[in-house]
Amino acid sequence: MKKVTSIKEMQKIIKGFQREGKSIGLIPTMGYLHEGHLTLAKKARSQNDIVVMSVFVNPLQFGENEDLATYPRNLERDMQLAAEVKVDYLFHPAAEEMFPQKQAITMHVEERTERLCGASRPGHFDGVVVVVSKLFNIIQPERAYFGKKDAQQLAVIDLLVKNLNFPIELIAVDTVRESDGLAKSSRNVFLTEIERKEAAVLFESLQAAEAIITEGEKNTARIIDVMKTMLHEKTSGEVDYIEVLSYPELQPSDEVNGVIIIALAVKFTKARLIDNIIITA
Numbered sequence: 001m002k003k004v005t006s007i008k009e010m011q012k013i014i015k016g017f018q019r020e021g022k023s024i025g026l027i028p029t030m031g032y033l034h035e036g037h038l039t040l041a042k043k044a045r046s047q048n049d050i051v052v053m054s055v056f057v058n059p060l061q062f063g064e065n066e067d068l069a070t071y072p073r074n075l076e077r078d079m080q081l082a083a084e085v086k087v088d089y090l091f092h093p094a095a096e097e098m099f100p101q102k103q104a105i106t107m108h109v110e111e112r113t114e115r116l117c118g119a120s121r122p123g124h125f126d127g128v129v130v131v132v133s134k135l136f137n138i139i140q141p142e143r144a145y146f147g148k149k150d151a152q153q154l155a156v157i158d159l160l161v162k163n164l165n166f167p168i169e170l171i172a173v174d175t176v177r178e179s180d181g182l183a184k185s186s187r188n189v190f191l192t193e194i195e196r197k198e199a200a201v202l203f204e205s206l207q208a209a210e211a212i213i214t215e216g217e218k219n220t221a222r223i224i225d226v227m228k229t230m231l232h233e234k235t236s237g238e239v240d241y242i243e244v245l246s247y248p249e250l251q252p253s254d255e256v257n258g259v260i261i262i263a264l265a266v267k268f269t270k271a272r273l274i275d276n277i278i279i280t281a
């Protein structure tokens, strides 16, 4: 596996593969790799001639009081793990390489961002679509791989691809979980021992919501109440949001019907965790 830090060099390499008619798969990440990222990479490996993984902690998608400075990083370990799943290129530009001057062009996503992380992290998805557009332009992949753990991100990038006509197939990959159900996330490393044990209730509350919907509950407020009670009883974390919305449109409704997302965000001492399930009600 080769590490590339220069955009120009990456573009030259990509051009060469395009001339040879090779298909390219891209896995955009912020690094500190875990089994979730590696599952995306394995899927990409099985579907493409060339696999590129980007590791870039994008400053544009962090709010002023968020964890940009402390976001976990370990490039040596990332390179080892990416090589093990046969990634061909690890694209790791410095922030100054991606954004050499103040970004003169901004993007704003009008739909699918009013709720969930779009509401609690204002400007987050505007920053995500800028960096993802840059990565799509540099790597020009045939396929790009994203995790369903970040389901709102997936819905927004789906809009990006359709609205800006990127000739890219989005591949959505199921959330990879720890044995107690906690979604794997780079930020899990910030949980205290007690918080880590409590954090299993995030997925348990999603499963409880699914169970009562399967038994016939349709009322959105009652579903949210059940989850809220469980989370209050079983964790010291502060609930940021619990929402039940249509997917991928992310619209609220008093009664659940059709394809829905049940999503939550919980703030622990040093980590804000998100999780969701997408089901048909």
Ligand SMILES: Nc1ncnc2c1ncn2[C@@H]1O[C@H](COP(=O)(O)OP(=O)(O)OP(=O)(O)O)[C@@H](O)[C@H]1O
Pocket: 028, 029, 030, 031, 035, 036, 037, 039, 040, 145, 146, 147, 148, 149, 150, 173, 174, 175, 176, 177, 183, 184, 185, 186, 187, 188
């Ligand atoms: N548990 C997981 N299962 C499947 N995909 C995942 C999982 N965790 C992250 N991904 C996906 O990996 C890609 C890169 O995500 P990112 O580097 O932000 O990792 P992360 O673990 O989500 O970190 P964070 O702590 O920021 O939530 C995204 O498409 C994301 O949805």
Ligand SMILES: CC(C)(CO)[C@@H](O)C(=O)[O-]
Pocket: 028, 029, 030, 056, 058, 061, 128, 131, 132, 150, 153
């Ligand atoms: C897609 C992404 C790499 C853009 O910075 C990031 O939001 C992430 O890791 O999910």
Ligand code: BAL
Pocket: 030, 061, 150
């Ligand atoms: N995977 C989400 C990236 C972020 O939290 O900024």
